[in-house]
Amino acid sequence: MEIEIATIGGYEEVGRQMTAVRAGDDIVVFDMGLNLSQVLVHDNLQTEEMHSLDLIDMGAIPDDRVMSDLEGDVKAIVPTHGHLDHIGAISKLAHRYDAPIVATPFTLELVEEEVHDEGKFVVDNDLVEMEAGETMSIGERCELEFVNVTHSIIDAINPVLHTPEGAVVYGLDKRMDHSPVIGDPIDMKRFREIGREGEGVLCYIEDCTNANKKGRTPSESVARKHLRDVMYSVEDYDGGIVATTFSSHIARVTSLVEFAKDIGREPILLGRSMEKYSGTAERIGAATFPDDLGMYGHRKSVDRAFNRIMEEGKENFLPVVTGHQGEPRAMLTRMGRGETPYDLEDGDKVLFSARVIPEPTNEGQRYQSERLLRMQGARIYDDIHVSGHLRQEGHYEMLDALQPQHVIPAHQDMGGFSGYVDLASGQGYELGRDLHVTANGNVIQLV
Amino acid sequence: MEIEIATIGGYEEVGRQMTAVRAGDDIVVFDMGLNLSQVLVHDNLQTEEMHSLDLIDMGAIPDDRVMSDLEGDVKAIVPTHGHLDHIGAISKLAHRYDAPIVATPFTLELVEEEVHDEGKFVVDNDLVEMEAGETMSIGERCELEFVNVTHSIIDAINPVLHTPEGAVVYGLDKRMDHSPVIGDPIDMKRFREIGREGEGVLCYIEDCTNANKKGRTPSESVARKHLRDVMYSVEDYDGGIVATTFSSHIARVTSLVEFAKDIGREPILLGRSMEKYSGTAERIGAATFPDDLGMYGHRKSVDRAFNRIMEEGKENFLPVVTGHQGEPRAMLTRMGRGETPYDLEDGDKVLFSARVIPEPTNEGQRYQSERLLRMQGARIYDDIHVSGHLRQEGHYEMLDALQPQHVIPAHQDMGGFSGYVDLASGQGYELGRDLHVTANGNVIQLV
């Protein structure tokens, strides 16, 4: 059976991921993501109203025209988790394919919301829920399996397409976490089995975000311990404490909510995306929050919450807000500008349970945001975080577990791949033979 | 009563700390440290055989000639903890003063070893043990108190000299740790009392090592959690695992020993200073190690241990060795060079539970060491560590607790002080008035 991999998007950047695997006549598409940065570089674009081709031209979504080179039918579109760089182009591209979208429950909910907000296209592909550990048939001879992985969002999986020629493992995005705060540990046992059963692994596509970093990415439980240490250290402070983190990082939000209670404060989630992700997680039972946890996204309800906080005393609350990257219109930046009813005062604490995404635009915005907060007297605690992506020793362990015939680094640009190429070369892979450094829009023939 | 502070050493560098406080006719000296870097820049110096004046000339030990400007008698020499930059000059300088050396038990043991190894001077000052929480009289009107603090070595204290004009708090070195792995948390309650009782705090001398860093230094319990995460992640590895850390960091060594047992390996401490610090800690009961824990310092016994490891199987052991900074003659570097009986093989793990001290010499040596280890096939896990020094929010909290009339930044150079000056200025202190940025060899008249 012929096996081909089309590396459609996210092979020259982090963002707008899309990969297709053809096994005989059957094709599975992994991820359809958005590169938000390519949108934001322009002023005032409303992507909801934009056409796919314009977004392709600006490098914001994958250029899926290479799909016409693959001879077969798309049988499933499989987003691996709910981050925008993996699902953000579904509303622009999925309607072109007559195939269901197959994902874990939380991811599927987020896909549904994306599709619902879309203003240009009608996306009515079937939505099929599949949990980690489950499988489904793809055509007559292949099988799709979801292996549980751990990432900075819940319900992340690595899809595996079992073919007669061996398994194709799509390894985006994950860290190797044996003690995550929510959900099960990464299923290394299953990866090791896949590496050894049947024909073994034909191809492994790897998340190289952190491939230039030494060591291993710590567990979320380490970030949680760090966060706990910070929050307990300000337990006696009797003024305002505000926290921010990735809205989609349900485990982190859960820790913030829990530790807020521990130190005698009522947590409140504020900001549109805070409400969206945590609300969704709670609704589908993927996260358990206190019954009385307030989540507010609309401007008016946020202001009402802030007013209540100011009336009842800032010392009784922990607002968890958007704005960890200093985004100009996010809640925390607005607090820094004094545009909300919440008055920051000398000595108030602002906790960034996030790291600045290392790109000059973010760094500039975050710097401005911190300046504004400090001008109000805020004390800043930053980098209370661990990454959601494997570092080198995680890559080493994955290669050891899967023993793939071919590897394809993804989710980076050429400079970002270099650490992975070094690592794989050290393990006996050879560029151009079984180590495929590729680009967007290519097709790699494996069998 | 006249109060003067002589800032003798460590006010233009990290290293060779020494400060004297004169209260009326009585003088207390805090720390007498060594700047090892000033020794190592020269080839092959044996400090044990060197004269004080030569070491002063090369900037290795404090220039204590300014002491003659202080009119009074030294009543006590008080090293705050056992690091060389705080006790390393005692063997060269203490004999000039007719005063006891007063320290906590572990620190005192280390002082005794320093004095014992000295080849040039006979240092027979009395050694007086005093625990955190205890006090002793200094002259007729003053009192010396030890407040428990947390640092990267056990038994660290901040000495406080209570004078009729207020307390002088000597704040070197510490981090604010509410859940240290060994010993009691930092005694913030006592600091707050000192800030409010009697005349309050006349002067606070602060450890500015990390004063340019945002946020707060995490607790040792966070480093422990991180270390645990790394070690459990390699639990199934059936080859060699080697760890290195600061020999004097008893809490970290304890964690390494404990987690080694957890993952089914026998820990062994190897290297001269490993044996020295851990042996001392165990002997005086400051740390509890398993009865059968091997500690070997002499070359022959180290080689014997390595041979046993190779015979019984590397997969059964965790050697904890010296060499975390890539020091050319330390154990780990020698392992990298293949100069020990321990054979590193492809896939063997080397854990650096330490951070490179950010100075080009260290960075160069550490880089070389890692290169050698990688050439043997080693996989490297680094930065499993937290600092022992306060960051900005710790400084903020200390100012809030003590509310000192005067502050003196120490333990850095001018660039290193800048973050502290910014912080203190923001809290209302003013350069030249009550915020004293000074240099080695000055005397500051407070009253």
Next chain:
Amino acid sequence: MEIEIATIGGYEEVGRQMTAVRAGDDIVVFDMGLNLSQVLVHDNLQTEEMHSLDLIDMGAIPDDRVMSDLEGDVKAIVPTHGHLDHIGAISKLAHRYDAPIVATPFTLELVEEEVHDEGKFVVDNDLVEMEAGETMSIGERCELEFVNVTHSIIDAINPVLHTPEGAVVYGLDKRMDHSPVIGDPIDMKRFREIGREGEGVLCYIEDCTNANKKGRTPSESVARKHLRDVMYSVEDYDGGIVATTFSSHIARVTSLVEFAKDIGREPILLGRSMEKYSGTAERIGAATFPDDLGMYGHRKSVDRAFNRIMEEGKENFLPVVTGHQGEPRAMLTRMGRGETPYDLEDGDKVLFSARVIPEPTNEGQRYQSERLLRMQGARIYDDIHVSGHLRQEGHYEMLDALQPQHVIPAHQDMGGFSGYVDLASGQGYELGRDLHVTANGNVIQLV
């Protein structure tokens, strides 16, 4: 005679410089500058319409309330050169003082334009022109002298106040250039004389912008050589070439204009501040441009120029435009966004004859600007520049020339001063004695 120095602004930052020297009853004020960054952190402020106190509160202009502590009369306000951080607060503060503004011709023109644009205050202080090398009496016993220096703007001087107690030399801003492209070399001979005549130098206030940098700042003639090398290297290119630099940097603009001619292109200056500074320089005869050099500031005339360029062929022109820091509304950024009639095409060259001011906001904006330009196909040549500020060896030479009794580092924050403090300490100065690290709003009594 009592001599006091009030360090009013620019002693905790680069920006909003202001220093007053009182000699007996006579006061001279050096610089009244604006910290533009403190304005831009807020959205949409129009400083022209703002009140001084609001600008003081936001840290944008010097807080001159400390002037009331000085017992004497202001006899002159002396801006050293025409950069906004030295003249930008004159329109907000000068009217409070009954004293003339004394400056070199180019600086005075720029002051006049500032005053003219001011919308809130009427500033009608006398404007007195004085050239480098000239002097004027201040009160009965003092004399003000202008010593020629070299900086990134023409007509820069260092004012010296000769008092019976020695000279006070105000050393902001300069580099030591023996072969500037426009104007005379720095007058080191005069500095050396001042250091040796009469009572010598009582006090030297130094520009520490680059005090943490090793070596010496190259001459503008080195930047010119570099620029020439770049421009000649693209001589054969037959498409668009665009250059940007600091609008106020007349020497650089002159070189750009000259080399444009050399490679067969017509230079055109575009953008409001390009027109302003070069137009002013030409009008007063401080710079000589080709008779037919176009300078356009208003949107309409700029667009007309661009249209002409597009009609006659981009290959015949070198537009020199604003936007070297990636300012969002500057000409080059607008070109990147495709908002001007000038079409950038694949292979077109963009020359940044400037360095990014190292602050995250600038770095973020510049990065965005370059991204936009590259998206149009532009090739980028950056860092064709040398700084206008002394590095360490320049500071060393100034100390050697002036041999001042007291030195006061300025034009930086505490971290920025550190290199200077190290240098001065190495030359025998002592913090708190004759080396005065101070802050905004202090008064230093020298005699």
Next chain:
Amino acid sequence: MEIEIATIGGYEEVGRQMTAVRAGDDIVVFDMGLNLSQVLVHDNLQTEEMHSLDLIDMGAIPDDRVMSDLEGDVKAIVPTHGHLDHIGAISKLAHRYDAPIVATPFTLELVEEEVHDEGKFVVDNDLVEMEAGETMSIGERCELEFVNVTHSIIDAINPVLHTPEGAVVYGLDKRMDHSPVIGDPIDMKRFREIGREGEGVLCYIEDCTNANKKGRTPSESVARKHLRDVMYSVEDYDGGIVATTFSSHIARVTSLVEFAKDIGREPILLGRSMEKYSGTAERIGAATFPDDLGMYGHRKSVDRAFNRIMEEGKENFLPVVTGHQGEPRAMLTRMGRGETPYDLEDGDKVLFSARVIPEPTNEGQRYQSERLLRMQGARIYDDIHVSGHLRQEGHYEMLDALQPQHVIPAHQDMGGFSGYVDLASGQGYELGRDLHVTANGNVIQLV
């Protein structure tokens, strides 16, 4: 005709370059270099006495065993210039091939010295001199041409193998210099011709050392201008001035010698490799030095020169010495340690006309060297230098000139290639199709 490229060494590192091109039955080898860093990581190795295989095993010289996969005869070994990473393995490998070594005069002299110093192998290949612009036949249907290029050593060329299928251009190492200080400008006219004549360029192998750097590398004339600016600025200093640079950088040494005379000092070249390279250049007439220029390499003659300098007055001399990277045994480091008769005093100037090679080992050594020099009172001027390697816009221009069918990045590791891959991709090349990112030991079949 079959054309193959064997990428033997220097495709995973900077160093130990070696590439073979097979055209039909004829093979030409370009470069046989040494990676000195792989030698120095070990203690006390004497490469002169070592066997090739041991040096191959440690990654110090190219692993030429892949040559047996090429079916043909080596007709020429062609080192491009005299740097060790291009000629340093000739003495270990060339004797295995029955082929002449073809090089420019200066390169050939240096090869001869290498061969002469070799202690293990007898290398008696013919040495054939060929100048830039000349050609020689290779087999019956190919021709080897030398195109003049500009680099940080004189007499550098880019060899071109003209085959019936097009030209193979070996582009290591060069910068695009239109006004070099010695020798002719880079022959861009010839490159453009080669790109357009006959079959055009089949393959271009490019020097990617600086491929991640923006803009263009300045001309040596810019470094010369910078150096002149520094040296003239210390013209009046009446103490010691010492300079260091790359010994092989004859153009720079020439400028140092010339400017020394200009400021009234006698230049003297000191150190073994200073004597070697400059002596060789002078002997073959490639550089013209003053008749009385002293060059001393042996310890005794160096000491004699130093003694003369001390007797006649340091203010009359400019020693140009080895040690620009802080090498522990080089002359300048020994001067810092006080191991030479030359006494450094307060205020003496040390000029580094070189940049630190950015690798932690060098950075550590250089830092130590500067510390030692500063401890003697030296004032340091560093980075008076420009690189010898193309930056991105040089690569862009080369692609534009040659329009090659295939490109192969070389002289870097994977991370170092990334900037080149981005650039080439932007110009329409595609990874795996006509853009070949490869590794040591591969063979690429072009026709």
